[in-house]
Amino acid sequence: MKRVLVVDDDPTVSEVVAGYLDRAGFAVDVAPDGHTAVARAASLPPDLVVLDLMLPGMHGLEVCRRIRTAGPLPVIMLTARGDEEDRVLGLEVGADDYVTKPFSPRELVLRVESVLRRAGAATAAGRDAGAEPWLRAGLLTVDPAGRRATRNGAELALTIREFDLLEYFVRHAGQATSREQRVWGWEFGDLSTVTVHVRRLREKVEDDPAHPCLISTVWGVGYRFDPPQPNEGGVGHGR
Numbered sequence: 001m002k003r004v005l006v007v008d009d010d011p012t013v014s015e016v017v018a019g020y021l022d023r024a025g026f027a028v029d030v031a032p033d034g035h036t037a038v039a040r041a042a043s044l045p046p047d048l049v050v051l052d053l054m055l056p057g058m059h060g061l062e063v064c065r066r067i068r069t070a071g072p073l074p075v076i077m078l079t080a081r082g083d084e085e086d087r088v089l090g091l092e093v094g095a096d097d098y099v100t101k102p103f104s105p106r107e108l109v110l111r112v113e114s115v116l117r118r119a120g121a122a123t124a125a126g127r128d129a130g131a132e133p134w135l136r137a138g139l140l141t142v143d144p145a146g147r148r149a150t151r152n153g154a155e156l157a158l159t160i161r162e163f164d165l166l167e168y169f170v171r172h173a174g175q176a177t178s179r180e181q182r183v184w185g186w187e188f189g190d191l192s193t194v195t196v197h198v199r200r201l202r203e204k205v206e207d208d209p210a211h212p213c214l215i216s217t218v219w220g221v222g223y224r225f226d227p228p229q230p231n232e233g234g235v236g237h238g239r
Contacts, residue, residue, distance in 0.1 A: 002116055003027045005046035007037040007063065008078065009056055017050060020105040021112065034058025041067040048116055050108070052078040053090060064093045074115045074160060078103070091196040096160045098193075118147070118160045135170045137214075138228035140205060142170050151205055162201050169215065169225035178222040198223055 004026045008014045011032070018028040029044065031037035034055045041049065049067060053060035064075055077090045077098040090098060096115050099108050135142040139152040147163055149156045158166065168177070202209040216224050 001025065001027045002047040003029065003044070004112060005029045005031060005037065005041060005049045007031045007034070007049060007055065007060070008052040009033055009054075010052075013052070013078075016105055017108060020109050024109045024113070026112070034060065034063040037063050038066045041073075042070070045070075046073070048074040048076065048112060048119070050076050050078065050112065051095070054080070061089055061093055064090065064095055068094050072157065072159070074119050076108070076111055076115060088193070088196050091193055092200065094159050115160060118164065135167070137170050137173065137225075140166075140170065140214075142167050156204050158201075158204065161197055162204070165197055165201055166205065169223075170227075173225050173227045176218045176221045176224045194222075 002025075004021050006014050006017050006021070006028060007030075008017070009032050014030045014032070018030055021028045029040055029046065031040050034057050037049070037051070037055075038058075040046075049064075051060050051063060055063065060077065064077075067073055068075070072094075075090075075095040077095045078101060079090070079098055080101050097111055099111060135144065141150045143149065144167055149158055149163060149166055198215060199209075202212050202215055206212045206214055214226060214228075216226050218224050
């Protein structure tokens, strides 16, 4: 049974969310503030955190930073409608998705299931002997089944969405992708989130993120993954 930590100072919201998650088959812990959430996550590590940003004592962004210091942990943020700056900052510190208030509890459960399904793919599919071969692009190696990626042999610390984006780019090398395109199978919410994910991904795969060579901006369209020249190693498959 997957464990979800719900962090919200509104007891009504926490109760409703916990109830829906419980009926969906999750074990649920509830924390009313940031300090309690950090302590709870350390003592009883969850599989995913549903995190409100506006918390007493410690802002949700700081909570997100602290609970992710021990390693990757899926986080879905709860934000007030219209607070684009907070959503962008949340994505910058590594949140995987966000839901704006007021929200449908059923939608939130679907988001939780979707994020956990992607996060769990590395454990389940990575052991499959007949799993899909790795994808290679220069110094980058992408393992779709294990949901792992390396650069020059070093494993990249990617969030769920960053991995999905990198895999999509490598599979569609040379093709321009608009920011409106549904790369992950769900709606982005707003285009600023796409910009954040691309910027974070560039910081992890580019030699000089300020002057990217792999992920190029196609002005007026979106982005394009440009594979290295043949003498640098092209895109291919292998083990």
